[in-house]
Amino acid sequence: MPNPFYAKRIADAPLAFGARYVGTFLWTNGLAAALVLAALAARRLGRDRSIRALAAALLAAVGFVAWAGGDFMEYRLLVPAMPIGAILLARTAFSASAPLAITTFAVLAGASAARASRVPGFEPPLGVTTIAALRAHVLDPDVGWLRVGAALGDTVDHDPSVSVAVRPAGAIPFASDLTAIDMLGLNDVWIARHGTPVRYPEIRGGYRPGHAVTAPLDYLARSGVNLILAHPVVVPEAAPSPATILAKNRYFAALGFDAASARVLVVPLGNGLAVLAWYFTPSAQVDAVIARRGLRLAGPR
Structure with a gap:
């Protein structure tokens, strides 16, 4: 099948x-x-x-x-x-x-x-x-997924040795040129068959097509993924406590995100906005980019 x-x-x-x-x-x-x-x-x-x-x-x-x-x-x-x-x-x-x-x-x-x-x-x-909402998700010039992917790629020099885990695994990998893990499993054989079932209490029956499973944290660890975006969280670039923001997000909470120990990379999008990424598996390339660009990295050093 x-x-x-x-x-x-x-x-x-x-x-x-x-x-x-x-x-x-x-x-x-x-x-x-x-x-x-x-x-x-x-x-x-x-x-x-x-x-x-x-x-x-x-x-x-x-x-x-x-x-x-x-x-x-x-x-x-x-x-x-x-x-x-x-x-x-x-x-x-x-x-x-x-x-x-x-x-x-x-x-x-x-x-x-x-x-x-x-x-x-x-x-x-x-x-x-809706079609209109899907269009906005992808094409919004400030927070759309193409914008997120392009900004993320620009930040790490479009280096394919840097990997990212995302739920919307189309526009963001396309625009960033980064190696990507599709957390929903549509492009990942292991996640599709062994992913963690997801329920949506706001939907009658708890089922949402195409969003029925997600990557467990141990699989992302085995894959050595560097940055976890899940469903992109966009905030003001100077927002305080990025880790606390991610800890309250349903998708990061489901992964067991710990605000006290996790490191969060603030990736600028322009216009005073940024997308938050859980810096999960350290990378010499990412470390060098953080130092060279003076990027904000919240959490323990």
Whole structure:
């Protein structure tokens, strides 16, 4: 099986989350009404094999996503089902009565307007990140992950002998050129199969797709990772007590971060901001950069 199968714990994924993921997609886009239209119109088409084939393909595509526990990004896994649904709707709409067709398309337009206007009840379920939020995570010019990766790379001279452990293991490794450990295991065979299970109490059922496991501290120690960012913590560059800040962060707390003994590197991002990194495994390269650039290193020496 592919690595994400294990990292996402698909075999243990709760059907309820996947059903909410699919159901919310159908509701917030008005597609539930479109399916009703297709079903009613299909009855009038009798034994049309093309309709049956389209319906079966759509059910299989949507059913698999629900069974697999859905996703944490806004409906990306349902994109393959959209052309099938569009063809089915177009194929059946002209066989429906005029009032039913007009009502259905009015519902579709209304749902689209409600989503665009961010009307309560038309947003993705808790645990699913919107496209706008994902864009901000990556591209925000001050605190986005590309900015964090570029600043981290610039700080350590883009030296691939320096390693970093991160949860968002795409933009940050790309922009930094550093050796990276994907703490969520999507790009790490060992973590995917042996990582520590993670529960999210704020999400019903405690499951979040793609975030089901994380790297245990002993694995990061065996890997000799130099800097642990986890989910980047961005603070004012002059913020007091960086170690205390990380100790209160859920991801560092889960790793057993000890504010009294840990060393925290303050990596400047510009505009008076910085990202905090747990300086975990000492490195001559990192030590030299700290001395040369006069970087702030909080904690015991």
